[in-house]
Amino acid sequence: MTYEKSKQLYERAQQVLAGGVSSEFRKFNAPHPLFYASGAGSHITDVDGNEFLDFTLSQGPLILGHSHPQVLDEVTRASATGQLFAGQHLQELELAETLQRLIPCAERMRFSLSGSEADHAALRLARALTKRPKFIRFEGQYHGWFDNVCTGVAAPNAEAAGPQELPTQVRWSAGLPEDIEDQVILLPWNDLDLVRKALRGRSHEVAAVITEPVMCNSGCIPPEPGFLAGLRTLCDETGTVLIFDEVITGFRLGLGGAQQHFGVVPDLAVFGKAMASGYPISVLAGQQRFMQPIADGTVIHAGTMNSGNPSIAAAVATLRVLETEHVHQTLFSLGQRLMDGLRKAAQETGHQVLVQGLGPMFHMGFSALERVRDFRDTWSYDKPKYAKFVAGMQDRGIRLIGRGLWYISAAHTEAEIDQAIDTARSVLKSLG
Ligand SMILES: Cc1ncc(COP(=O)(O)O)c(C=O)c1O
Known part of the structure; x- marks a missing residue:
């Protein structure tokens, strides 16, 4: 994937928006923040025409997906x-x-x-x-x-x-x-x-x-x-x-x-x-x-x-x-399917990954701990490795939040959940 148009717009944005963004958290995306053109259902498209299956849901709000x-x-x-x-x-x-x-x-x-x-x-x-x-x-x-x-x-x-x-x-x-x-x-x-x-x-x-x-x-x-x-x-x-x-x-x-x-x-x-x-x-x-x-x-x-x-x-x-539409049943079951699938993908590829949460939202990180109980336990997460994982997912069409939280929406389907698991498996393999 190329992010050339986003790159140019980000350079332009830095001349007018402080730090090139409107919220501190938007700075942290490799290789640079992306500019988005549209969102529909579980997908979001950037100005370079790259389409992503979206698990950021704009930091949580889009519980029904984009543009319901x-x-x-x-x-x-x-x-x-x-x-x-x-x-x-x-x-x-x-x-x-x-x-x-x-x-x-x-x-x-x-x-x-x-x-x-x-x-x-x-x-x-x-x-x-x-x-x-x-x-x-x-x-x-x-x-x-x-x-x-x-x-x-x-x-x-x-x-x-x-x-x-x-x-x-x-x-x-x-x-x-x-x-x-x-x-x-x-x-x-x-x-x-x-x-x-x-x-x-x-x-x-x-x-x-x-x-x-x-x-x-x-x-x-x-x-x-x-x-x-x-x-x-x-x-x-x-x-x-x-x-x-x-x-x-x-x-x-x-x-x-x-x-x-x-x-x-x-x-x-x-x-x-x-x-x-x-x-x-x-x-x-x-x-x-x-x-x-x-x-x-x-x-x-x-x-x-x-x-x-x-x-x-x-x-x-x-x-x-x-x-x-009793959406919550869907959020819990899709979330569970994704959490289980990510755990399995990690086992198959030999990575120590901790997936923890409730389903509608959960966290994934590289950690040897079996459970994270408070903030200090989160220092066990290998953040540089997760950043590589996120970049690999982005390059394969999956948009994730950098700090490891995943959000599920009613617009996600089982097939898309399985696609995310397959993609995660191949990114994990590539991380060695
Ligand atoms: C638990 C919690 N409280 C408060 C806030 C702040 O909300 P807002 O970004 O709408 O100001 C956030 C934002 O992420 C949050 O996660």
Whole structure:
């Protein structure tokens, strides 16, 4: 495959877009970021005419695949009536009612545009509710790019990360406020005892525990049995707000998100990505008394572009398809088939590969471990080797996320899953 046109456009882009891209994560593609021309179903095509079977799904949102006809129809219909009223509209209300029915914690909610914003609002709300200054978060998890969640995301090695019981908050960005670390208590994930210790005697300082219910931003790590329920109990005992960041798990593990899948209901939850097939929308949802400060205006949440017609319409159509076509069974079974196939391909070609996850999303990496349990285990992944694997897959028509997460959509077929497995086998062979 050649990527010549993309190369030229990327050179041109660097003269006008900072770093040539609009989001940091888009820089990391070998031999350089590609420019895409169109997407349909499970495929995406670049400007050089290369067609890829897509397992990035644009970092998760495209749960129905690219350009789903029912989504496009609904967006077109709604857009013809106006784009943004900056006032209330019926479809927004109907969407909220649907979410209230589907999501266990969603007694009340507010719409925003991105997961980062909604996470930011959730933490502000928790501080207001408890009048406490800090929050607990977990090493290697990602809650967007705003200031107070920009430490402890990606320590490169043991030396930088400090002791397991008290990880160092490695800064992920320059330009953060001086005292930002003071707001955060950083802990390893999946270790309830350390959360208990952190809360013991200090709960008067801790407003919230925020967690991805499945850790999808470093590996794809399910919670240990009892971990989420244990967090629920500890938060109840100490009057701490439990926040689930369901930006990835929401609508992907089921219509009620991870909270329904695992049977643990948080006080607040944040959703985004898969709910609107690529249109910008996120939700902060919670039990009524937890959302009250936003309802009465004590806590400010706002946004000119919130609940615009196309995004609301896209969410309505996406949820309708997810609900009526029972898409989740397909996502789980295709995901399982792909995970099993990749494991087998790795065995046949003599590579130590760890495939871990739930099906609708999972992680693949080169590691000798049998299971990855927290962020520090993910250092066992051979990242340069996986980068070679991703480049080999791209050259053979399969688009993957560089950090190892794979997303499945309703548009994928069994034949395409098998094609991906066969391609992976031949790339693995070529890696020697
Ligand atoms: C768990 C989680 N939370 C929050 C975010 C931020 O969402 P957004 O990119 O929509 O701002 C992401 C994005 O990948 C995420 O994975």
